[in-house]
Amino acid sequence: MATTYKVPMHRVILALFLIAVTAIAATVAWSFNSGLTWTGICLIAVAGPLSIFYWYMLYITPKRAAITVAEEGILLAAPPFASAVIPWASVEKTFEANLKTDEAFKIIKAKKHMSFGGYKSGVVLIKDDKEAVIVSNRPDVLCFQTADRVYLLGPSDFEGFKEAVEKTAP
Missing domain, CATH: 1.10.287 (Helix Hairpins)
Incomplete structure (x- = not known):
């Protein structure tokens, strides 16, 4: 479901x-x-x-902007700045992060990005020139690390999102 x-x-x-x-x-x-x-x-x-x-x-x-947690993976839809399908098989690591305090997730350069009043959406470069996709309206996010990029997702119902990921992810 x-x-x-x-x-x-x-x-x-x-x-x-x-x-x-x-x-x-x-x-x-x-x-x-x-x-x-x-x-x-x-x-x-x-x-x-x-x-x-x-x-x-x-x-x-x-x-x-919406983040869908499904049996196959995560569907990210935040047009026009970020859209992605993240299959569970491609996720190497999942952990919590804070965009304000974690130095590893400070934005170095924006590729296509919108940031206003706490809302962030788009593709950016973070520390060590890693590509990251951010869709969040809060500083605390759930980070999904794959081989080619990092996904930083923080919906309004963050606790419900974490529970759904824990239940659904293999």
Whole structure:
């Protein structure tokens, strides 16, 4: 039986983003004393598209991120930055790690990566130029080491994820 774990952005980050957009829009509207027409044009031309883009990047993209634990292995789907299938046969070692305190997992270089407000998703290089795939919204992660790369996964329900891996992994 497969179990799916979500990796959304924290709600506080989304709320702060909406407050910032509202404050910027109010400042723009207040600063333009030239009339409602020009203020509306500026808000529609600049603030609207930027808000939609950032809302997509901060809400929609992380909301689609999911880690599925199945009998065959782990299915990782965090488009557009990371996607992978990790068969249990390819996993050499599984252990817990902390992205903030473990020096071995400090990001040296990002290949395709998004990191904002605690949410991390993508492919990076870590110590000793090892390639790592990170999908997490927390500092503590479960590390899956394979021959070619390391997978650092930390969904919202971390304890449930660990239990599912312990039950399912051979």
